[in-house]
Amino acid sequence: MEGKMAWRPRPSVDDAVEYLPVESLEAIAERLGVPPEQVAKLDANENPYGPPPSVVAALASLTDLHLYPDPDQRRPRRALAAYTGAAFESILLGNGSDELLDLILLATIEPGDEVIVPVPSFGVYLSRPPLFGARVVTVPRTETFDVDVEAIERALSPRTKLIFLASPNNPTGNLAAAEQVERLLRHGILAVIDEAYFEFAGTTLQSLVERYENVVILRTFSKWAGLAGLRIGYGIFPPPISRALWRVKQPFNVSLAAQVAVEAALADREWLMERVERIRRERDRLYRELQRFPFLQPYPSHANFILCRVHDGLAHRLHAHLLAAAIVVRRYDDAWLRDYLRITVGTPEQSERILEALETFPFRGRESDA
Ligand SMILES: Cc1ncc(COP(=O)(O)O)c(C=O)c1O
Structure with missing residues (x-):
């Protein structure tokens, strides 16, 4: 190539943490050489039932596609105010809750600030802050994956700007205890309570927003509402x-389709909650x-996935075994989760496929036997 390349990414981009990617259904099917409908995609906590027909119909009859969407997001915010009981002014939508995480960092972080992440947790909490100039301070959870409040208190510094707390936590499935969260809030640091799986858990820390100025609640339509493809948080x-x-925020961060889908989905809550209930029952089964x-230790979950500890050193082999049966579950590379797999709860038929595949996993007690 001619000409000298003077462009370089910012150093934080070069240093960015890379995660094992979640592949699209199409890409997985192509790689496995099977039709997409044969793949049990249980790696991203998506909802196998999708949205209600009324949402699909609302999207199919969209008009005014030549106009930009409402930058004030008034209609979906009104619908969300009614759904959550929160004030209209307190609600803001994002292009997925992922975008809201970025916006919070953008509005909060100055170079050298610190962000606390009780690990293991959602990988985005580790990958995004450095891009905004923050240093991530990881604080291991306890053996039962509870937040270790004392350890977090020891990790606080004058540069600590925020703490990410998912409840239920991804991938461990447990809830954050209200007393623990309140104790952390009293330090005055911003706590981002990520309730992506709220509808599956049925419990929320939302009332804290009325009592503390340093707490935010995040939710998404990707999981309970079956709308991950539209990106709505x-x-x-x-x-x-x-x-x-x-x-x-960018003025038009939430598309017209997403704004219309919020209203339509909330109008058809009964349909959606009936599927949420099915998934909860399936999760418990x-x-x-x-x-x-014998090679699995599943953890109880309040969300739509189950974390399993896999017998020493076998997680990646089990992942490959399931993949050979066109079942995709989440595996991890990082030190905290190398021995774990996370299984999204799908339909009863998908569960049967997993159970059948597990029956044929060649395990005789020791890694060398497998
Ligand atoms: C805890 C948590 N927060 C946020 C998200 C992202 O949600 P969204 O699809 O709205 O960006 C996920 C998705 O897996 C998640 O597990």
Whole structure:
């Protein structure tokens, strides 16, 4: 190539943490050489039932596609205010809750600030802050994956700007205890409570937003509402944080399709919650079934996935064994989760396929036997 390349990425981009990617259904099917409908895609906590027909119909009859969407997101915010009981002014939508995580970092972080992440948790909490100039301080959870409040308190510094707390936590499935969260809030640091799996858990820490100015709640339509493809997240924010986020967000961050889908999905809540209930029942059944395999230790979950500890050194081999049966579950590369797999709870038929594949996993007690 001619000409000298003067462009370089910022050093934080070069240093960016890379994660094992989640592949699209199409890419997986292509790689495995099977039709997409044969793949049990249980690696991204998607909802196998998708959205209700009424949402699909609302999307099919969209008009005004030549106009930009409402930058103030008024209709979906009104619908979300009614759904959550939170004030209209406190609600802001994002292009997935992933975008809201970025906006919070953009509005908060100055180079050299610190972000606390109780690990293991959602990988995005580790990968995004450095891109905004923050240093990530990881604080291991306890053996039962509870937040270790004392350890977090020891990790606080004058540069600590925020702490990410998912409840239920991905991938461990457990809830954050309200007393522990409140104790952390009293230090005055911003806590981002990520309730991506709220509808599966049925419990929320939302009332804290009315009592503390340093807490935000994030939710998504990707999981319970079966709309991961449309990218819809929202947050409930105290007034000063909300004002800052409105200043930093792109005007048209949420598409017309996404805005219409929010209203339609919330209008058809009964349909959706009936599927959420099915997934919860299936989760509890699958959890019991998984317990019978000597090479697996499943953890109880309040979400739509089950984390399993796999007998020493076998997680990646088990992942490959399931993949050979066109079943894709989540595996990990990082030190905290190398011995774990996370299985998204799908349909009863998908559970049966997993259980059948597990029956044929060649395990005789020791890694060298497998
Ligand atoms: C804890 C947590 N937060 C946020 C997200 C991202 O949600 P969204 O699809 O709205 O960006 C996920 C998705 O896996 C998640 O597990």
